[in-house]
Amino acid sequence: MLHWLKHYRRAMLPGDISAGVVVAMMMIPQGMAYALVAGLPPVVGIYASIVPPVLYALFGTSSTQSVGPMAIISLMTASTLAPLAAAGTPLYTTLAAQLALLSGLVLLACGLLRIGFIANFFSRPVMSGFTIGSSIVIALGQLPALLGTRPPALHLPSALLGVGSLALLLAARSWFAPLLRRLGVKPVVADIGAKLAPMVVVLGATALVPVLGLEALGVHTTGKVPAGLPIVTIATSNQHWQALLQPALLIGFMVFLISMSGAQTLALKRAEKLHSNYELIGLGAANVGSALTGGFPVTGSISRSAVNFAAGANTQLASLITASLLALALVAPTAWLALLPLPTLAATIIVAVLGMLDTTTLRTAWRYDRADAAALLATAAGVLALGVEAGVVIGVALSMGALIWRASRPHIAVLGRIAGTEHFRNIERYSADTAAGLLLLRVDAQLFFGNVEAVNERIEDELADHPGTRHLVLVLSAVNAIDTSALFALGELNAMLRARGVGLHFAEVKGPVMDRLKQSALLGELNGKLFLSTAMAWDELSRE
């Protein structure tokens, strides 16, 4: 905690200041936009960007993580609260804070229980599919705000402003950075400049509202924003805690996953080590803090953290500077914020989530491992068809499903001896000798409940294909672990082979596996021997 403060050097200050300012400029439109995604008044997005990063800085371990509102978590918030209250009502705002509180408590509990390994329940392809599905849901959800009414109808002034903003933002994303570079600006600065385009476009659009009298034409704006920091309103007497508990578990889980996946990429670039249990505590504290200051669920945002990193952030001081600037923005005159046109905010949301539609993982998986690509597409389809909360469950189920499905097809080779050597190889890949009555099988997988039946079946098949077998040698050189289920299966295999008069032998058992087997009865009951090497087994058993 505050490890970075103890080792702070003056040389870090300029980077932290510039990153703090840049991220603040990015965070004002983004925070308001993501509050809208969550169905909340835009100012709530600012509230949720002040205390959470400060608390994360106290407990978290990433030096560049920028904690605050984030598109997918906002979508999950909206989908949780929609059945419980009407968007825009005080109850809705209160429930959003309650949801942040519960999510934060879930994260804190996981951190205190030290179960940071739960982040490992999502495979990368599944995470990519989840992100793609959520992005599409968010973008589609912004179309009414972009066009000023439900499509296919449109409200012309709103649609002109929205689509115009969208075009400007897309142009900025594609052309502005290269243009700046061609004008001689340093690439890093040019990229950061392009990231500030949303702020510029939002300011420009806001200026247009009074100039063109857009409000009178029916363009919706954010409306009056209360000045100053919010009054906390977490009622404890209502009946909704129970309804929020399960969503809070899912949101807590995704807050952690999303934050970790972004932070880890940046940590790798800095040779910095994250501690997942402290991350849980940092994110938990941030969400509790968000709840207590009128906010909603927050997480580390990949895109914002990357800007923070690129703008030179050396420590969490950058985030503290961002938070201070946002707090200042709230106590400064906020009248202008009331004029922010919603079609432009919708445009910034759509451009932001389009950036999350990354197909790199899909393309790589498609070539490398079709099952992973299928899991990615199925997760994306699940989010689109059944919603973002079901998508989390589908994601875990598909990650685990793909794992168990693969485990149920272990690679098992019948080995033969390469003539004149002590090397043993798969007889299907190499020309190798076998010995009558001796069957050598190498299992290329840990033995665990997910593959015991498949291994058993394969052994039965091989015994049926080699009817004269008197000795079965399991070559365990690739077996990194044997769990309790597999221990029982080996015991049953041993009893069965003994009844049939076939010996069961183990060769090349690994050290850690042997240490564990010694604590079981299996070795004592083994209807055969242990051999240090396959060659020793061959020498002794092929002579019989």
Added chain:
Amino acid sequence: MLHWLKHYRRAMLPGDISAGVVVAMMMIPQGMAYALVAGLPPVVGIYASIVPPVLYALFGTSSTQSVGPMAIISLMTASTLAPLAAAGTPLYTTLAAQLALLSGLVLLACGLLRIGFIANFFSRPVMSGFTIGSSIVIALGQLPALLGTRPPALHLPSALLGVGSLALLLAARSWFAPLLRRLGVKPVVADIGAKLAPMVVVLGATALVPVLGLEALGVHTTGKVPAGLPIVTIATSNQHWQALLQPALLIGFMVFLISMSGAQTLALKRAEKLHSNYELIGLGAANVGSALTGGFPVTGSISRSAVNFAAGANTQLASLITASLLALALVAPTAWLALLPLPTLAATIIVAVLGMLDTTTLRTAWRYDRADAAALLATAAGVLALGVEAGVVIGVALSMGALIWRASRPHIAVLGRIAGTEHFRNIERYSADTAAGLLLLRVDAQLFFGNVEAVNERIEDELADHPGTRHLVLVLSAVNAIDTSALFALGELNAMLRARGVGLHFAEVKGPVMDRLKQSALLGELNGKLFLSTAMAWDELSRE
């Protein structure tokens, strides 16, 4: 399908007949008792024992599996239906049949989709914990019937009959078989004789009812049993299908798991091969058949199948004989069945589930792998605290949780060279040489989403501990697979090491892993080389 009929030989007939008769004698009291567990009239247990085994015989692949009512599935049925209808009402009976229909359709769908691998989602310790928890729930649930009223109160005549039956059954289980053996009866016959004790005790208790006028004393009996086969009553117009769908998924899953775990043990003894997809279809057809003949969810019963096996069953003809005998029992005069005293049936249930309280798995796991033992106890506690349906979900979650938790702590060794040889070993276990600037790491696990972060962190730690490292060699001799998540992680590691001026090399990549890596961009971008052996890597890189 009917594979066994084509290969039927006359010599198989005596065994099938004796097993068929023995299992029928066992099934009459058991079927009725398990119907009571499910909250249904006892006769429904007989209905569910006739058509299901016939359909299983058509499609299933186990020669000795005995399909019919089973305690845990009955408990799940009761816990599903309790909130929807009052036990004993016609609606309850109809819903039980609907539940069997849906469970059967779920199983058929899984069989047609060929996803038999789903049985691999439960580890053996978790299955044991689930069984123990369910047994306790069932036994506790029978106490009111055993004592004639809610404990701690008791209805004396009922309690005397119930506890007396219980004592007799327990005595038969412990002493009857040894006694028969001492009297010169063959062990196998003696064991089977002991299994028929419930039938004898039930018949005896039934005879006592009119003799002692127990009904007048207030002892409950099964009541009038309609003669003949049932009239099918699956109403299709009611609103309950949706409420039954999720329970049907869980029940279908457990029907398959319970049936497979029993059948596999027996199949191993016969060197017989089960086909999990045909098993799904066989069990699915059996449940649909049960539904259409007024029954409730059924599965293969481990205890009954073991008796079938021990009594000499060679093929599914034994089950067909059992089914015929039960059908005959229904069309024969059934007046006597009305007098069956419920306290005695409760006693047979308690003794049956006490037989499922097997602690072998717990004791083995406790010594062998404490995490598996913890998963077992947690599953049992989950069933007791939250019910049997939540128990299924908890079981899958704990199986997967233990798997991912273990994966998140992979064994990774720093290797050194045993002086004067080409052997490389863990420097913590062996006295082995290292070379300045060269770091050899062997990962003893497949690389996948469950351990990529742990591997990354360990690599970071080792690089920090060996600050002069110029070449990192990953020895992949124990890596049986690399999934898409790990492929990306290796790509990021490669980029990071390149930026730091450290080479990344792979040694001893396995054939199937290399085949797959060739379809990725990683090898082309690798900031280092591939070595066939660790010795080659050492020779080339330690010289620099």
